[in-house]
Amino acid sequence: MTERGDYLQTKDVISAFENLLPIIHRTPLNQSSTFNDMAGAQLYFKMENLQRTGSFKIRGALNKITNLSKYAKRNGVIAASAGNHAQGVAFSATKQGIKSKIYMPEKTPMAKVIATKAYGAEVVLTGESFQEAYEAAIEDQKISGATFIHPYDDYEVMAGQGTIALEMIQQCSDLNTIVVPIGGGGLIAGVASLVKNFAPTIKVVGVQSTGAPATYNRFKGLGNHRLDNVTGIADGILVKESGRLTFPLINHYVDEIVTVSDEEIASAIILMLEREKMFVEGAGAAAFAAILSGKVNVAGKHVGVIVSGGNADIEKIPYFKRLAMSEKAKRKIVSL
The missing domain is CATH 3.40.50.1100 (Rossmann fold)
Structure with a gap:
């Protein structure tokens, strides 16, 4: 494929949307006045944790x-x-x-x-x-x-994931930025391809775990592109290397990629649970964690935050709480 990503077009995402419409949920785009105040922005949470099977x-x-x-x-x-x-x-x-x-x-x-x-x-x-x-x-x-059926390195899979962005733009026409978790890259490749061809002024920011930064490393030209080991609480994005098909799309369309620690992810999980009564998984909290920790500049903006999934292990809540209460995580929350 070319570096421009010609093999995933807007029409592919629209076709996918038509395939999915009779079966999937059109998930809500929620707001929280508490989180808006913390971030100094208008945050719109795309609740894919409420999707059928619990994720996007x-x-x-x-x-x-x-x-x-x-x-x-x-x-x-x-x-x-x-x-x-x-x-x-x-x-x-x-x-x-x-x-x-x-x-x-x-x-x-x-x-x-x-x-x-x-x-x-x-x-x-x-x-x-x-x-x-x-x-x-x-x-x-x-x-x-x-x-x-590849979880991310397939154009039809990416087109399906891109329908999230199509819904978000329909649900809120004022979005300036969309923040997206990254594992192998299928979600952000689909989202960014749709956004940059349909509403190119919207900034797309990706988020990886510090324990699995393969795509971040490759995007930034740093470190290893293929990791020997991955670790962390965000198991849904713990992938050792970015996709052969996804990365050219990411490299061409995505504006920025940042990383977040387990402590930052845990803080986002616990805040979502305490304030919004939503228990989301680590990967699902990663985009919100990037905002809470100040890794993404959102001040005064209208920001879409993809909550990619909610299939978390309830037995790990005490562990997440301990991580969230660490000094590093507490300082980052207070600084907002």
Whole structure:
């Protein structure tokens, strides 16, 4: 593909939107006067934690599976995921009467494993991170002949994720900036491609975990582009390298990328829980964490904040609270 990202166009996102419209939720774009005051901005939270299966991932998975040929559908689908893509694939496949098999990292939160099975998929736990699960799924796919549904490095998946931006622009015409979490890059690639071709004055900012900064490193020309290890509480964005297809789109369309620590993410999780009564996962809180910590300049602006998912492990709340109460995290919140 070219560096301009010609293979993901506005018409692809609109087509995906038409595919998804009968099935997915048009998630709300919420505001909080408390958070607006803290940030000195108008924040608009795109609540994909309220999406079917609990995250945005169903958008890309459903668009991809809907577009499969009848022959491909007969052979079933296979995927690798840290959890949310797994549920999106399982739900979408079962909805269309297709078999699904999902490889997930061994440390995937049990709530996500149980939910994936409940949506009808066969689940195989393997490896430390997404990368190992991905490699195992690819080997299985070569034998089974099932269609591999990539969690991010696929144009139809990216187009599905881009429908979030289309909804946000429809819901609030005043947006100046959209802040987006980044794992492998499918969400931000879809969002940025739609935004820059449809409303190019809107700034797109990506957020990665300091424990998994592969795309940040590559975007900035720093450090390793492929990480040996990833760590952190935002398991949904702990990816060892950016996508072959996603990165050119990110590099061309995204304005800035920042990183946030586990303490900053935990602070955002606890604030969302205490003030808005919403328990979101680490990846889902990453964009808000970047704003709370001052990593993104939002003063006086209208800012879209993508809350990408809510499939969190409730047993980890005490741990998140301890992280949020650390001196570093407390200083960053108070400074706003």
